[in-house]
Amino acid sequence: MKSLIIAVQFLTRLPAPHIAVTPNEFASAMRWFPAVGLLLGSILALGAWAGSLIDPWIGALSGLLLWTMVTGGLHLDGLADIVDARGAAHGDRDRMLAVLGDPHIGSFGVIAIGLLLLSKLVLIHALLQQASVINLMTLICIPFIARIGPLIWTTWLPPLHEGLASRFRGAIRPFDIFAWSSVALLASLRFPVLLAGxxxxxxxxxxxxxxxxxxxGDGHGAGIELIETALLMTLIVGSKLS
Known part of the structure; x- marks a missing residue:
């Protein structure tokens, strides 16, 4: 339970009990990232549904605002840093790493955040226009699926540097990936579009x-944002083709 509270504190701006945390406890909290994704998805779907009772665009805006405010834009910052670094690198790896370590956001990052938020807004609106309960239930699962990614990446990929993400390395057990992947597979039996994850x-x-x-940490954040958006797009396209 303590690890789950730590994960909620780290990934969201939701109120949670103040607790003392050791470095090992912080690292092990990553095991609960997908669970936090389910919480975020539930808040997103509820906000989008409630707003859609007025108008689909209001629903899309309500859902997106809640999605962004509850996470505090944590992952958007990672997306901006990755895009800035790649945009400014021009083939120079040292320059790319220097830009990636710069806490300021450049023009590439601002454009990336704007385009991603606009994409999510349009995609949520398209989903609400279909007025499908199944789509709303799938929407709950999208942040969950995206947050399985960091568990896999942190065990598969080498850490870029000694920082926040490197603390997670070694904390994720094969069982954690197996358990959450099994939950995702079960969910995909009801909502096949989730297999795109x-x-x-x-x-x-x-x-x-x-x-x-x-x-x-930037790679994790950017990946979460992009996979959420890609899953939304897959959901809309799949609904149109079915």
Whole structure:
């Protein structure tokens, strides 16, 4: 239970009890990231549904605002840093790493955040227009699936540097990945579109390894944001084709 509380404190801005945390306890909290994803998905779906009772665009905006406020834009910052670093690198790895370590957000990062938020807004609106209970239930699972990614990346990829992400290495057990993947597989039996996560998660890992060289907190955050958006797109396309 303590690890779950730590995970909620780290990944969200939701109120939680103040507790003392050791470095090992902080690292082990990563095992509960997918559970926090289910909590976020429930808040997102509830907000989107409630707003849609007025208008689908209001529902999309309500859901997106809750999604962003509850996470505090934590993962958006990682996306911006990755895009800034790649945009400014021009083939120079040292320059890329220097930009990646810069806490300031550049023009590439601002554009990436804007485009991603706009994409999520449009995709949630498209989902609400279909007025499908199944789609709303799938929406709950999307943040959950995306947060299985960090468990896999942290055990598969080398740490880019000694930082926040490197603390998680060694804390994730094979059982953790197996357990959450099994839950995801069970959910996909009801919502097959979620199987796309089995493609998007390794794809992001391959891209990070090839283009960046290792995983960092920014890589985790960017991956979560992009996989959530890709799953939303897959959900909409799948609904149209079915």
């Amino acid at each position: 089995a493609v998007f998660i390794p794809l992001w890992g391959c891209w990070i390894k090839r283009q960046i060289g290792g995983i960092s």
